[in-house]
Amino acid sequence: MTTAAPEKQKHGLFNRPAKPYVHPYVGGALLGLVLFLAFLITRNGLGASGGLNRLIAAGEDMIVPGHIDQTPYLLKLAGGDRNPLDDWSVPVVIGAIVGGAVSGLIFGRFKPELNKGPRVSNRTRLIMAFLGGAIMAYGARMARGCTSGQALSGGAVLSAGSWALMMCIFAGAYALAYFLRKFWN
Amino acid sequence: MTIFPLQQFVSQALSENWWTYLVFGLIGFFFGFALEISGFGNSKKLAAQFYFKDLTVLKVMFGAIVTAMVLIFLSSAMGILDFSLVYVPETYLWPGIVGGVIMGIGFITGGFCPGTSLVSAATLKIDGIFFALGVLFGIWGFGETVDLYWNWWNTNSYYGRLTLMDVFHLPTGVVVLLVVLMALFMFWGGEQLERIIGKRDLQKEPRQRVFGAAALLVVALAVLVIGQPTTADKYARLMLTREIEGEKVQMPAEEILSGRYVQIHPGELLDNLADYRLRVVMLDVRDEADYNLFHIRGAQHVPLVDVPGRVPGLISQTTATPNTIIVVMSNDEDAATDAWRALVAEGIPNVYILEGGLNNWIAIFGHDDPDITPTPGPVADDDLRYTFPAALGDRYDAARPNPHEWELEYTPRIQLQRRRSPSGGGCG
Numbered sequence: 001m002t003t004a005a006p007e008k009q010k011h012g013l014f015n016r017p018a019k020p021y022v023h024p025y026v027g028g029a030l031l032g033l034v035l036f037l038a039f040l041i042t043r044n045g046l047g048a049s050g051g052l053n054r055l056i057a058a059g060e061d062m063i064v065p066g067h068i069d070q071t072p073y074l075l076k077l078a079g080g081d082r083n084p085l086d087d088w089s090v091p092v093v094i095g096a097i098v099g100g101a102v103s104g105l106i107f108g109r110f111k112p113e114l115n116k117g118p119r120v121s122n123r124t125r126l127i128m129a130f131l132g133g134a135i136m137a138y139g140a141r142m143a144r145g146c147t148s149g150q151a152l153s154g155g156a157v158l159s160a161g162s163w164a165l166m167m168c169i170f171a172g173a174y175a176l177a178y179f180l181r182k183f184w185n
Numbered sequence: 186m187t188i189f190p191l192q193q194f195v196s197q198a199l200s201e202n203w204w205t206y207l208v209f210g211l212i213g214f215f216f217g218f219a220l221e222i223s224g225f226g227n228s229k230k231l232a233a234q235f236y237f238k239d240l241t242v243l244k245v246m247f248g249a250i251v252t253a254m255v256l257i258f259l260s261s262a263m264g265i266l267d268f269s270l271v272y273v274p275e276t277y278l279w280p281g282i283v284g285g286v287i288m289g290i291g292f293i294t295g296g297f298c299p300g301t302s303l304v305s306a307a308t309l310k311i312d313g314i315f316f317a318l319g320v321l322f323g324i325w326g327f328g329e330t331v332d333l334y335w336n337w338w339n340t341n342s343y344y345g346r347l348t349l350m351d352v353f354h355l356p357t358g359v360v361v362l363l364v365v366l367m368a369l370f371m372f373w374g375g376e377q378l379e380r381i382i383g384k385r386d387l388q389k390e391p392r393q394r395v396f397g398a399a400a401l402l403v404v405a406l407a408v409l410v411i412g413q414p415t416t417a418d419k420y421a422r423l424m425l426t427r428e429i430e431g432e433k434v435q436m437p438a439e440e441i442l443s444g445r446y447v448q449i450h451p452g453e454l455l456d457n458l459a460d461y462r463l464r465v466v467m468l469d470v471r472d473e474a475d476y477n478l479f480h481i482r483g484a485q486h487v488p489l490v491d492v493p494g495r496v497p498g499l500i501s502q503t504t505a506t507p508n509t510i511i512v513v514m515s516n517d518e519d520a521a522t523d524a525w526r527a528l529v530a531e532g533i534p535n536v537y538i539l540e541g542g543l544n545n546w547i548a549i550f551g552h553d554d555p556d557i558t559p560t561p562g563p564v565a566d567d568d569l570r571y572t573f574p575a576a577l578g579d580r581y582d583a584a585r586p587n588p589h590e591w592e593l594e595y596t597p598r599i600q601l602q603r604r605r606s607p608s609g610g611g612c613g
Contacts, residue, residue: 021230024241025372025394027223028248034215035253040260041208043190043270044607046216048300053324060325073331088199088607091206093303095213096220100304103221114311115228115296122311129228129312132295133302133319134326136288140299141327142338143284144608145274147298148216150281152246154274156253158360160347161276165285172289177235180293184232 016108035156044088045153049137049146051093053077057084089149117184128183187422189266196426196534196604217304219249226305228296228312235293238383240375247368255404258361262411264422269532272607275501278342295319345501358409365405369398416493420530428600438529442522445598448540451549452593454512458483459588463601464509466502468492470524471515471543474576475569479557481546482579484514492524496531503534507603514539514546519567534602544570549593551583 057077068074078084104110116125140146154162224230234242260266305313379385467484515521551557
């Protein structure tokens with residue numbers, strides 16, 4: 001059940017009609033298989049915010065090199081002669097972007113779109129998206145991992161902290177969902 | 186022999202094998218692919234979760250968690266995966282709870298989480314691109330502000346490597362089965378909500394999902410029946426790497442012991458204690474009476490029976506601080522050797538035994554102390570061979586020799602094995 005933005009739908013790169021998504025249980029099983037193989041081969045699970053964090057640190061290191069060495073948090077990633085990009089999380093993030101794009105191309109979903117609730121202007125939706133991203137990422141770094149690195153990966157290896165955190169993500173989202181119901185519906 | 190995780194990902198830096206980056210890139214590729222085909226690039230699908238209309242998020246997420254979980258613990262039960270080497274995110278309870286609630290707020294505000302926004306942006310969804318830009322801004326903002334509450338973030342409610350098995354004191358197989366049952370119940374409940382609120386016709390759902398549920402249950406039961414390998418099982422399968430004359434040699438743990446590669450001379454321990462680049466953890470595994478009579482300053486008292494209980498903590502410590510050396514000690518070597526076996530079997534790196542134990546240590550550093558006298562007559566193996574006027578613990582000079590006053594000859598045994606830090610975020 002794909003929902004495209006109604007008014008300004010453009011043609012995708014290959015002009016394919018968008019195919020429906022796979023059944024959620026199939027998607028879950030495939031994602032679980034990838035997660036299992038990641039742990040089996042590499043001892044690490046999946047992650048997104050950690051790799052992005054390192055990309056940011058690398059960027060900061062290029063623009064203001066001295067700053068990294070004065071910030072304890074960044075020091076761990078890129079202090080001294082450390083290369084912040086030399087970490088498992090970086091190729092995972094890059095791979096995920098490529099994988100998402102390839103899947104989008106194959107199934108005709110690689111096209112500019114703005115997904116939003118019917119009652120919201122594009123401008124509001126984009127401001128909220130940016131804001132939500134900033135809030136989410138701040139929380140993810142505080143919790144030492146996002147939905148992928150903590151909830152998914154930590155959940156699968158039965159980390160107690162990851163399970164507590166997963167409950168809190170859902171609790172936080174459900175608590176606010178009522179107040180944002182007009183935004184999404 | 187336990188072959189997974191592959192040792193190139195454990196005991197070597199990634200840069201030593203270029204293909205390891207490729208493996209992570211491929212994992213990332215299929216990660217992004219699986220998210221996209223599940224509809225996670227679409228914010229409306231993600232947000233619908235929180236209005237009970239379309240519970241795709243719950244189904245995909247818990248589907249993935251339980252699938253990976255049963256396969257991980259089945260591999261561990263069958264002895265092909267060493268679970269102690271698998272990275273379990275450390276528990277920082279309160280930073281996790283606060284961060285989690287903030288994440289939930291961000292999720293419903295923006296409609297994505299960091300990983301899904303990348304996939305969304307990669308398929309040109311404008312809202313996904315804005316969310317991803319917000320993510321970069323938020324990450325930057327965290328790095329700039331965490332100093333304000335650095336201590337709270339790093340030390341508050343830190344439990345290290347803590348699993349649900351530890352929390353509930355239940356065997357792994359039981360926890361795995363309970364999680365599967367909970368997930369299946371949630372799937373059922375989710376479908377009911379979709380039927381009632383989302384007006385979905387459940388008759389059109391594929392019948393095969395029942396077989397999927399049955400398969401999960403069967404594997405979970407298999408995990409329960411087989412059981413996880415005991416420390417003795419792991420020890421029997423264990424191969425350790427040792428560098429001998431410039432070459433890396435793999436050998437069974439018992440050969441390492443009989444070759445006396447891990448028994449370090451007291452002089453080597455003393456020098457390493459003085460080496461600021463190393464963190465030396467000394468575990469004194471004797472009984473409390475002996476420990477109270479005399480112990481090396483800084484040695485922690487961990488009776489042999491309590492050694493297994495220290496394993497999760499030591500895994501966390503050695504993961505967080507890879508330049509950690511653990512030295513176990515008893516009066517001679519018997520109990521210390523048992524402790525060594527228990528620790529290395531659980532995958533803890535850089536564990537050594539104090540050669541000749543405390544008796545040897547005292548013979549070297551305490552022979553000119555008039556208060557410490559050899560016990561007359563025969564002494565049983567691994568008993569203390571000295572008598573003390575009082576239980577002064579580490580207040581004898583011999584308990585804290587000055588490393589600069591002693592020039593001892595010994596063959597260095599310690600080869601620091603630095604493992605790759607698996608925590609990729611900002612915590613390694």
